[in-house]
Amino acid sequence: MKRSQKDTDDSARKVNRRALVIGGVQLGILGALGLRMRYLQVDQADQFRMLAEENRVNVSLLAPARGLIHDRNGVLIAGNAQNYRIVIVREDAGDVEEALNKLVKLVKLDQETLDRTIKEVKRRSAFVPVTVADRLSWKDVAEVAVNAPALPGISPDVGLSRSYPLQDDFAHIVGYVGPVSDYYLSKTQDDDPLLQIPGFQIGKSGTEAKLEDKLRGQAGYKRIEVNAVGRVMRELDRQEGEPGENIQLTVDANLQNFVQQRLAGQSAAAVVTDVRTGDLVAVGSTPSFDPNKFVRGISSADYKELTGNKYRPLANKSVQGAYPPGSTFKMVTALAALEGGFVRPEETVYCPGYRETGGRRFHCWKRSGHGRVDLNMSLQQSCDVYYYAMAERVGIEKMSEMANRLGLGIRHDIPMSAVSDGLIPTKQWKREARGAEWLIGDSVNAVIGQGYVLASPLQLSVMTARIASGRAVTPRLVRSVNGIAQPSGAGADLGLSPSALAAVQKGMFSVSNTPRGTGYRSRIAEKTMLMAGKSGTSQVRNITAAERARGVIRNEDLPWERRDHALYVCYAPFDDPRYAVSVVVEHGGGGSSAAAPIARDILLQALYGGLPPLDAYPKNQRDEIAERQKSLQLRKAIPDSDAKIRA
DSSP: OOOOHHHHHHHHHHHHHHHHHHHHHHHHHHHHHHHHHHIIIIITHHHHHHHHHHHHEEEEEEOOOOOOEEOTTSOEEEEEEEEEEEEEOHHHHSSHHHHHHHHTTTSOOOHHHHHHHHHHHHHSOTTSOEEEEOSOOHHHHHHHHHTGGGSTTEEEEEEEEEEOTTGGGGHHHHOOEEEOOHHHHHHOOOOOGGGGSTTOEEEOSHHHHHTHHHHSOBOEEEEEEEOTTOOEEEEEEEEOOBOOOOEEESOOHHHHHHHHHHHTTSSEEEEEEETTTOBEEEEEEESOOOTHHHHHOOOHHHHHHHHTOTTOTTSOTTTTOOBOOGGGGHHHHHHHHHHTTSOOTTOOEEESSEEEETTEEEEOSSTTOOEEEOHHHHHHTTOHHHHHHHHHHHOHHHHHHHHHHTTTTOOOOOSSTTOOOOBOOOHHHHHHHHSSOOOHHHHHHHTTTOTTOBBOHHHHHHHHHHHHHSBOOOOBOEEEETTEEOOOOOOOBOOOOHHHHHHHHHHHHHHHHSTTSTTGGGOOOOGGGOOEEEEEEEOSSOOOHHHHHHOOOOGGGSOGGGSOEEEEEEEEOTTSOOEEEEEEETTOOOIIIIIHHHHHHHHHHHHHTSSOOGGGSOGGGHHHHHHHHHHOOOOOOSOGGGOSOOO
16 A cells, blocks of 8 residues: 555654654763763873772882991991891792792702791781791802792792891890791780781890880882782882991990800809999800890700700899899998998997897807907908897898999899899888888898898999999990980989998908908909909808708708809909999809909909909919910900000
């Protein structure tokens, strides 16, 4: 049927209308797509460019160089050694065990190392590199680098590791560093990103730990370009970290080595203090240990050997040890008595060998007694009965006050681990700590440095320096930080009566320089360096009345751990004090026989800046001293030209 012209025109109009609608819709869609493309390609171009960069560029932290530690003369004590190592990344390695099996064909690794690595890889995120082995030779590292295509996820690396060139000499002072532990991370408030770097080392003990904030430094970073499979293509940028601050200690490396050698073979400690400045010139504790073993990861066998040693090599006896000071405490009592007007220097006390106090008999070390004794003789011959009498007059509160004034019972602020407070008791202390009242017998024991009284070798050296100078000498271990000198420890005047101080100093001089003095055998013969000192012997066991009746057992007949501690404190030159020394020999027996010779040798070494001439010693001892000097295995840290008395 033929369509009319009208129908044809209507149909054409409908088609044109649909075409316009569809075309409009298409144009709208194209316009929207165009606007979206413009938004993405123009308006959002910078954001997508950044995202693309982040997908192909990795940013990682760079550990800074740890600050160096030197002695007072610039000798390196703690440094950083280049360390070649091999690391593995789990997400790149795939099968970690298979990758490690390939590695052992190139580098010798024991099963313990492999097991540790696998355990560590499982603990860490897949993208975190884990150290497989360090301190490798260049040959091993080069072998791994050449075979890198066959070792997925394994790559050589180079960094810095802590090194202690003087080994055990400074172990107790400087301490050591070690990797950040999970326990440390769980307890610390430190949010430094450096702590998240696997294997990053922080101070674990000693100066390394106490000055961690100065020595650590600040992180750097590097940006590297990687391809689709994670292989490094090139390094785009690097910003080195800010190294830690360099620390200069007050300790003299040569003298420190001598102290360690002179104390060798004994469980002992010694501290040398510069009377003028408070500088700790040597802080010795024996036996010691090699801190490098802890940095590298000490073996179970080595650690067991250290912890099983009855001489406790890991303990820093010089500042951590707290011992009954014995008769070295008598200067404290004497000064308290003189300052309080409880006795005059020329006044005498009769010593029959004991004193009855509080219904109990307290014995003098000399069973037959010393007869009539004044202050000078009481120190010279270390008469106990004289001080028992002072205990009744002075009382514990005045003694404690004087002890604190001289630096005992006070925790000195030096950057070393476990610095002891010591203990200077008072009536209130006993009530709070023991739940009992103070007794006169407690004072009698305290007055000769026994009973509750405890002091560290550091505190005894400070006490001696204060008596020698009359000033509140404060111990100082850090001489400078990044070349900036730290405050002196010379201290202000103690305000002690000059006559009282002179009387005690005279008594200490008599100890070392009169034939009846307890330290006479260990005197200094050189007239310009005469020494003042005081011996001490502190009991570590009770002597019963029955034992006294049948005869007190000699120290050498007792087991080592039940023998008395031996102590000696001294300073020199007497007329112009320069150094104060304290020595404690654990279970060494008598202070005058075991500790005094060591203290004298250390004092002379400090004064001469090296081995002293034989004529500085008494004539009858020179052959013995010469043999001892030959036997010392001293490490020379500075040139001979620098060995002199230092200003």
